[in-house]
Amino acid sequence: MTKQNVEVSDCASRIGMVRLTPSKSPLFSPAVPEPPAALGGNIAIPQKKVLKRLEISGGGVNNISAWVDSIRASSPTRIKSPASPPETEEQSSWTLRHPSALQKFEEIVSAFKGKQVVMFLDYDGTLSPIVDDPDRAFMSREMREALKDVATFFPTAIVSGRCRDKVYSFVRLSELFYAGSHGMDIKGPSKRRKCNIGNQPVFFQAATEFQPMIDEVYKALLKKTNSIPGAMVENNKFCLSVHFRCVDEKRWAALAGQVRLVLNAYPKLKLTQGRMVLEIRPTIKWDKGKALEFLLESLGYANSDDVLPVYIGDDRTDEDAFKVLHDRGQGFGILVSRVAKETCATYSLQEPSEVKEFLVRLVEWCRGRERLMPHQG
């Protein structure tokens, strides 16, 4: 049976960013944007730039070509731009709504007063720049140092679509929490942290029963896609990624068709879209937002007003976590993006180098505060 789940960001509709069109069944179809009311309602966000998100369970993608169109429209790599293109009206109205976390640094840290800050960071596109080869998405040494320093002040978690072991092999900091497979595989620090909170062992896997199915689909996808040059399938333990960053655009539809064919036999798996990647996951109600809530609970902050979570991420899957923060009315989401995007995040940063700058400033701020108040942790 074909079942289509339409999942739309609540925050975006609440803040008046998009008016949703009825589903016409492509994998990702464009939403019709509403002019931002706060700015007089006269600035139109081009329709193709704002996408509503559809998740298609096992059944079938009927309109592959609409999906390919939406990928073309939403792919940042297709923006033909010089290093600093002139800012469009659309971009500046977006920046007003999601100001730079660097420019608003003082505002952000002023909210830290009396709270336990917990840091959550996505990996690809946030801590490491996007590159063609997923196996070579290394983080810079400076980023690693900044992350290590941040973790001495605040409990810090990496929340990634990748397999947990893989993301650990890139980060190599045993004092952090890691949530791999889009949050379905969570493990606490193996090393005792200086900031002495929640030192109970943490381990949780939300989708263990799906692993044999994921392995089976991985093998099937390898076979079905090996004739498409540049296509790559990545096994992330409880989910899969089918990469098309290096696939000729003319073959995107063929690739999506092959993926669809395989998935037709697995109604318990769903397909979503990331940055030049198709992501296949179990249809369970678990995502990066749930992982964030789980980790806050593990740290003893389930229903606490004393906690301030900060989540930094660049991808659609990070929106689930931004939405949790938005709905809790707690903490801040920071979206890493150079372009205007529908988001539940409060602030923005343009790229991983700005994330590093933000982390470094945070550490300097913590050190300064330590000097002023040496006895207050």
Ligand SMILES: O=P(O)(O)OC[C@H]1O[C@H](O[C@H]2O[C@H](CO)[C@@H](O)[C@H](O)[C@H]2O)[C@H](O)[C@@H](O)[C@@H]1O
């Ligand atoms: O949640 P994340 O940590 O952001 O993981 C999401 C996906 O990231 C990786 O793919 C992305 O980065 C690659 C390396 O820069 C790039 O080649 C690819 O086009 C991007 O989609 C990772 O390989 C995927 O498995 C993750 O699902």
